[in-house]
Amino acid sequence: MSAKERFRLKRFSYHGQLSVVVIDDVTDLPALLPLLYMQSWGLSKAINTVQQHMVSICQWYNYWQCKHHRSFDEMLFETDQHGFRTLAPLNALDAAMVDYTGFCVYIDSGQKSIDANDDPGFKPVIANATHDVRLGCLTQFLLFLARRYVSGRYTQLTSKEQRTTFDSYRFRLQAARRDVCGRLNIRKRTTFSQVSQGHLVVRERSLTPAETQAITVCARPSTSKQTNPLNPWQRHVDQSQVAAVQIRNHLMIRILFNYGLRLGELLLLQTKSLVPYASGAGNALAITTSEGSGDPRQAPPKLKNAWSERLIELAPEDVKLWELYVDHLRGNPPHPFLLVNTRKNHAPLSMRAAQNVFDALYAALDQHFPALCCVNLGGTLTTLNAHMLRFTWATDTFEALVERDGCDFEAAKDRLRQLGGWSDTSPMPQKYASRYIAKSANAANVRRISAQRRLHKQSKPKQQEGGQP
DNA sequence: TTAGGAATAACTCGATGCTG
DNA sequence: CAGCATCGAGTTATTCCTAA
Structure with missing residues (x-):
């Protein structure tokens, strides 16, 4: 048969709730196992989440069809060579584990190729994040199957045996997923004390002048006259926000570099934290707690101790950058905090989001200044925070x-x-x-x-x- | 000097909203 | 609707501070 696209997604309404199933085009019925999965797990989840999982499962079913010329469902329910039906589901799961690598090739190639083409110039058509989402969803689905078919209804195992069997499946599936996880393979980060590829990376936790210089170069925002191709924040879902992101991150990095704030202190800054300096000209940065400001963040940053409250004089160019950001790019959110995210609500920047800024910056350094980051080239910058x-x-x-x-x-x-x-x-x-x-x-x-x-x-x-x- | 506590860092994973 | 960005949350290690 045309192995191509035997399975597809279909939306339907179930007791008034919109949901998604994987349809088998041969029988024109929903595939059984995804349906069971949806029913026992998906009904309490948002439609987008269920769809995310069903997309992954559907691609998995199509991959299986391509590779083995029968559906994953059929594989689970056939009798094995000794005529036992009970072990078939578990055998199928074992077989599925082996096929993780092939599935990766399949989704990376845009669902076209099932062969591991060792082409070094091979470039995945999907992002690593998507790749990992697919694998994560698939693993969750297979774990659901394992839990179901290890249970006493399908096997004669004692409860203790069931538990160990299931644990073994969980361990092996997670290990298989980890092996092919895109992000893990891209970012092989090590901490300073760890040995990296045979040689120990020794360094202080401060940056060398060369590294500082590289960061400054990367963080410089593009202007209308001159774009900075090294800046890691070139693209954004909302292109009109690119300038805001670049300026915001530039401001963050400048403040951190020039005044040595802790990350929590940085995120607590408010627009009114910039006060005219008491003695004469200039402006000062007031670092203080934000009581009564109604911080909407789930985990609001806190000052580490009472000594953290202090007043720092700001250089004129940083004042200008600050005013540019506040006046033109920050938007008009209802809260007083300086740094905002780029979503529509312009909520205060979360701890997590701020850390992602440094992740992106490190990725850019890794790309443009490999001599600083790559251990093989003599670099020692294995992480950035x-x-x-x-x-x-x-x-x-x-x-x-x-x-x-x-x-x-x-x-x-x-x-x-x-x-x-x-x-x-x-x-x-x-x-x-x-x-x-x-x-x-x-x-x-x-x-x-x-x-x-x-x-x-x-x-x-x-x-x-x-x-x- | 040291134990304990709070914040931060590192690493994941899951969930969900947004946009071309 | 597919793909992605972003947020929330859990776990563990490390850093820094306080108080005994």
Whole structure:
């Protein structure tokens, strides 16, 4: 038969509730197992969710038809070679696990190819997120089947055996899914302490000047005169929001880099947090709690401690950027918070969304500056998060306080404590101080060694030195 | 000095609204 | 309607602060 598209989706109304089923074109009836799944799981879910799952299952059924020339339903209900019917569903599930890879090829190729073509230039036609959604839904469906056909109705297992059998299916299905999961394969992130491909990645949690520079370049928003092809926020469902996203993220990154805020403090900023500086010109940033502001977020950010409340002077160009964003791009949401998401309601930016900004930024760095990120090319930047900008800020600020402003170490530590919102007894400023000492000691050491080498070179023509003392 | 607590980070997964 | 972006939530590890 034309193996192509034996199964399709159909919407129907069930007791007044709109729902979706997978229709088998051969019998013109709903496929049995998806129907059971929909009935026992899908009725309590929103139509979009059910549809999401049914789309995945439908593609799976079409794939199965292509590959094995019979439907997945038939596979589950046939008798095995010994005439036992009871084990057939479980055998089918075992077979399904093997076919995860083939299914990935099928959906990645736009449901055309079932062969694993090892073409290196092969480019999936769907995004990784979609790929993972498909696999996740399919796995959930297969787990539903496992739970159903392991149960006492279909097997003679004791309840304990049922549980272990089902657990084994759950484990194996999840493992199979994990193996082919698109996002996991793209982002192989490791933490700093972990060994990556044989060699240990050693680095501070602050950024090097090269990395800082790369981030600044990537975060620069496009203007009408000049677009920035490195900016990771080029596309958006609502194209009119692209400028808002770019400016907002640029503002976020600038504030974090220049003033070392914690992420929670950043998200608590309000439009009225920018106050004219008491003594003379300039503006200051007031970091404070937002009591009574009616934060609509599920998990509103909180200040870490009482010392976090502070006043920071803002550079003029940041003030301009702030005003540009507030006046023209932020919209007019009913809440007072500075940073908003790009949905229609312009709700305050959530913790999660803010972290996604850094995920996207890291993806851009990975793409455009592989030498910084890829371990094989000598890069050490294996992850990026908002707190790393704070570390960077603290290190740089301490250095500037000592070298430019001529503070002694105690004064610099106190100043840093005040600017960064650490408590009176916090050991953190000490940490940055010792980091600076280590750094300058290293620099002095390098200078000493190279001076020595020069000296050695000069003395060399005169006489050959003996062994080391 | 250390135990415990709160915030943050890292990693997933599920659910749902939005738009071309 | 397909695909995607985004949000909510759960779990665990790590960081930072407080108080004993």
